[in-house]
Amino acid sequence: MALENMNEMLKKAQQDKYAVGAFNILDYNSMKAVVDAAVELQAPVIIQTSVKTVLFWGYRPMAEWYRELAEPASVPVAIHLDHCKDIEVIKNCIECGWTSVMIDASAKPFSENLAMTRQVVDVAQPKNISVEAEMGAIVGVEDDIHVKEQDAHLADPDEAEKFCQDLSLDCFAPAIGTAHGLYKGEPKIAFDCLEEIAKRIDVPLALHGGTGLSDEVFRRCIASGCAKVNISTQLKHVHIDSFVKYYHQKPEEYNPLTVLRAQYEDLKEAVKENIQLFGSAGKAS
Numbered sequence: 001m002a003l004e005n006m007n008e009m010l011k012k013a014q015q016d017k018y019a020v021g022a023f024n025i026l027d028y029n030s031m032k033a034v035v036d037a038a039v040e041l042q043a044p045v046i047i048q049t050s051v052k053t054v055l056f057w058g059y060r061p062m063a064e065w066y067r068e069l070a071e072p073a074s075v076p077v078a079i080h081l082d083h084c085k086d087i088e089v090i091k092n093c094i095e096c097g098w099t100s101v102m103i104d105a106s107a108k109p110f111s112e113n114l115a116m117t118r119q120v121v122d123v124a125q126p127k128n129i130s131v132e133a134e135m136g137a138i139v140g141v142e143d144d145i146h147v148k149e150q151d152a153h154l155a156d157p158d159e160a161e162k163f164c165q166d167l168s169l170d171c172f173a174p175a176i177g178t179a180h181g182l183y184k185g186e187p188k189i190a191f192d193c194l195e196e197i198a199k200r201i202d203v204p205l206a207l208h209g210g211t212g213l214s215d216e217v218f219r220r221c222i223a224s225g226c227a228k229v230n231i232s233t234q235l236k237h238v239h240i241d242s243f244v245k246y247y248h249q250k251p252e253e254y255n256p257l258t259v260l261r262a263q264y265e266d267l268k269e270a271v272k273e274n275i276q277l278f279g280s281a282g283k284a285s
């Protein structure tokens with residue numbers, strides 16, 4: 001159990017038609033909330049770190065946290081670097097013990113995306129580190145990647161098929177109309193594109209832009225082959241809202257540890273709700 005790459009957990013999820021939650025953490029408290037939620041529900045889980053968060057805290061402190069939290073956990077936990085364009089950052093994470101990385105060269109033309117992803121696969125997979133890559137352009141802001149509405153485009157099934165034939169990826173993230181950040185209107189999910197890609201390739205698919213999707217959309221995407229669901233914005237909101245709520249309830253208290261406790265409880269609850277929704281509760285063994 002405990003710390004592992006994403007391979008086995010995603011393959012099982014793909015076969016049994018549920019999804020493993022990948023939760024973007026911000027600090028030790030949120031990382032603990034994610035691991036504890038997964039343990040309480042006996043679910044495999046992915047701790048996801050954005051590049052910004054890694055650079056904010058530093059590689060080694062974060063590595064200490066997840067070792068301490070994930071190694072004794074009674075569920076499989078992967079530690080995954082989210083959207084990274086910089087191969088040096090990827091190499092540093094691998095050296096410090098991350099078990100999984102995402103190379104995001106999706107803004108580049110097909111052949112460059114392929115070449116850069118291959119470079120990461122060659123560095124990572126011999127060390128048993130799983131690799132996720134993206135194709136198409138997902139609208140919104142994730143870390144320092146900004147995609148405007150007019151620049152967003154879906155993954156092309158022919159290109160996706162070729163990409164996944166040429167590389168031995170562990171997880172593939174096709175743009176299917178979801179968005180990073182909050183949705184402005186009703187999201188238009190290209191289920192036909194998702195279904196076509198899932199029919200043609202055997203690699204477990206990642207659903208990005210999970211915050212704000214309806215239960216029905218989640219169910220349909222998971223049934224169509226999404227074995228990993230990313231949640232970031234929701235946790236950022238819970239992080240801050242729980243702080244504010246506590247302060248308003250007890251403005252005289254000024255005890256940071258009780259505020260952190262309240263924040264931890266709210267984050268854990270939000271993660272548990274997602275795990276239940278994605279169907280991964282009880283799938284740890």
Ligand code: 13P
Nearest residue numbers: 181208209211230232233
């Ligand atoms: P949200 O910001 O919509 O939660 O998406 C998260 C994500 O896809 C991270 O890569």
